[in-house]
Amino acid sequence: MxxxxxxxxxxxxxxxxxxxxxxxxxxSVDHQVNETVRHILHQVKTRGDQAVLEYTKKFDRLDVASVSELEMSQDRLQQALNTIPQDQRDALEQAAERVRDYHQRQNQESWQYQDDDGTLLGQKVTPLDRAGLYVPGGKAAYPSSVLMNAIPAKVAGVSEVVMVVPTPDGVVNDLVLAAAATAGVDRVFTVGGAQAVAALAYGTDTIPAVDKIVGPGNIFVATAKREVFGTVGIDMIAxxxxxxxxxxxxxxxxxxxxxxxxxxxxxxxxxxxxxxxxxxxxxxxxxxxxxxxxxxxxxxxxxxxxxxxxxxxxxxxxxxxxxxxxxxxxxxxxxxxxxxxxxxxxxxxxxxxxxxxxxxxxxxxxxxGPNHVLPTSGTARFSSPLGVYDFQKRSSIIGFSAKGADRMGRVASVLARGEGLTAHARSAEYRIKND
Missing domain, CATH: 3.40.50.1980 (Nitrogenase molybdenum iron protein domain)
Structure with missing residues (x-):
């Protein structure tokens, strides 16, 4: 044809x-998908582990007594790395080395400078405490996504990377687990779907809440990420x-x-x-x-x-x-x-x-070496590839000297009174020297 x-x-x-x-x-997302996802999110938010277990039984046909049984140990990840074919291990490790080398060049440093009057200004760059990584499971197994999402987070200095990956009918993909070991993923739970996104966003007794969720997924996962944005950060809606x-x-x-x-x-x-x-x-x-x-x-x-x-x-x-x-x-x-x-x-x-x-x-x-998580649908007009900077946040640093507080307090006072915010103005004026 x-x-x-x-x-x-x-x-x-x-x-x-x-x-x-x-x-x-x-x-646009089908109305029924939206309703289903919102229901799952609510159930996990309010019922935690028990809801995760019920949805895992329903969608992945895994019946276990506790969510802790769904966690893969570091020994299991290392076992996967040790047992995959040698050519796959070599390829994973070579790819990981190149991805890590590239992303290390993106690392941002904190910086400071001083005005002539001794006022200190700057920016403090801090990694997120915890990042969540969603990895598709079942027929769609993407070890490359593990590397591309986890390595920038670890390079950024994220303390804990938590990965969720569905294993329908208990079928585990060792290449994905090997990639997790190679990338330095800290914890892995065999949970998928909107319930996994909810667990990462809200936290349960067993699965810790994260600060940002990254990684690809189906329409239910993408919709869940869109819904929890604001509670946590997300990479993008791809x-x-x-x-x-x-x-x-x-x-x-x-x-x-x-x-x-x-x-x-x-x-x-x-x-x-x-x-x-x-x-x-x-x-x-x-x-x-x-x-x-x-x-x-x-x-x-x-x-x-x-x-x-x-x-x-x-x-x-x-x-x-x-x-x-x-x-x-x-x-x-x-x-x-x-x-x-x-x-x-x-x-x-x-x-x-x-x-x-x-x-x-x-x-x-x-x-x-560069990241394969990229903006789609014309969003490259204002978006960038996933990178180390997505796992860091910036805090402004402001430290006025007495002289600086006097000089800039006069400016703040005028602007604050112009806006009708008297407490703002007086707060600044208290630091102004009386002539």
């Missing part, structure tokens, strides 16, 4: 409206995976087709877009897509994604390609061109930018 991919031309008068239609994605490739027409079409597939295979709603000034190259990539699709294990998912949400966009030149890319603000952006560093200067909005023909987006998902 041939895949017919949407074609857009930036020179056409209806291009902007066509692009808007292409990018549209309905992120939409479907996205890749945008800008190519000058000189890269092997098979390479580009497979790069587009790398995101399309995630989800039927994933979006893969190719932009090029070379119309013949767009045709060649479309031919490669149809040639290679039958060889893919997840061909049905890819076919739906490519049919419903993919596009081949023709532009006048690479500069116009950059303009279109900035309009889209993609999660992943490949610059598959001769001089990617030059084109990079024109890119303003993207979650992660991959330079050159040999830089497959897939490397960024696993082992390049």
């Amino acid at each position: 041939t895949v017919n991919i949407k074609r857009l031309d930036a020179s056409q008068s209806d291009f902007d409206s066509s692009l808007t239609t292409l990018l549209a994605w309905d992120d 939409g479907p995976s996205e890749i945008l490739v800008i190519c000058d027409g000189q890269t092997d079409p098979d390479w580009i087709a497979m790069d587009l597939f790398s995101q399309a295979e995630h989800d039927e709603q994933a979006q893969s877009i190719l932009i090029s000034p070379d119309a013949e190259f767009l045709n060649a990539v479309e031919a490669s897509i149809n040639k290679l699709l039958p060889t893919m294990e997840r061909a049905d998912i890819i076919r739906t994604s490519m049919t419903d949400r993919a596009a081949l966009i023709q532009v006048t030149d690479l500069s116009e390609a950059a303009t279109v890319a900035n309009r889209i603000a993609p999660e992943h952006l490949e610059l598959s061109v001769e001089n990617p560093e030059t084109l990079l200067q024109e890119i303003r909005h993207a979650g992660a930018i991959f330079l050159g023909r040999h830089t497959a987006e897939a490397l960024g998902d696993y082992c390049a």
Whole structure:
């Protein structure tokens, strides 16, 4: 079955409206999902461990007497690391080393300075006390997500990283547990769904409350994270995976087709877009897509994604390609061109930018070093990849000298009285020297 991919031309008068239609994605949550999630959150908040046990029995078909039985010991995590195939252990450890090395460069330091009158100002950077990491379980097992979420937290200095991962029917994924051991996760509970998010947000007798919840999950998990935001911090509400490739027409079409597939295979709603000034190259990539699709294990998912949400966009030149890319603000952006560093200067909005023909987006998902938790659905216009800074908070430091309190108290007094806040004004005025 041939895949017919949407074609857009930036020179056409209806291009902007066509692009808007292409990018549209309905992120509204079904009313029933909302109601279900709110009920689960309320039950866990008010009934704690008992509600967690009931939902774990209902959804994961695990019947245990206490939540403590759902905790994996550090010995069990280490056992998983010791028993997985050696090539998997080597890959995990190499990826973890690169991710850790990259994120250590993001660490922020506290700073201070003094005014001429001796007033001290600054910023104190402090790690969160405890972070929660949600990891999908069952068929969808993502050890790479463990590394990408846990390592920045540990680099930031978070004292305790608590991981939750569902194990339907008691099926445990040793690669995920091995990743937890490699990343330095402190506690692991085999709990999933909205009930796991609730336990992390509110705390139970057994599962500690955290300050921030990160990590991917299904619609129930995403909805739960949205609901508990404010009680705890969250990383982001992620939409479907996205890749945008800008190519000058000189890269092997098979390479580009497979790069587009790398995101399309995630989800039927994933979006893969190719932009090029070379119309013949767009045709060649479309031919490669149809040639290679039958060889893919997840061909049905890819076919739906490519049919419903993919596009081949023709532009006048690479500069116009950059303009279109900035309009889209993609999660992943490949610059598959001769001089990617030059084109990079024109890119303003993207979650992660991959330079050159040999830089497959897939490397960024696993082992390049930068984080693969990225803003989607155009939010790269104002959001950044997950990083060490997401697990640190900043406190302002203010220490006035007597001279500084006199000088700035006069300023505060005028402004406070202008706002009608007399107590503010008098509080400042008490520190003003009488002339």
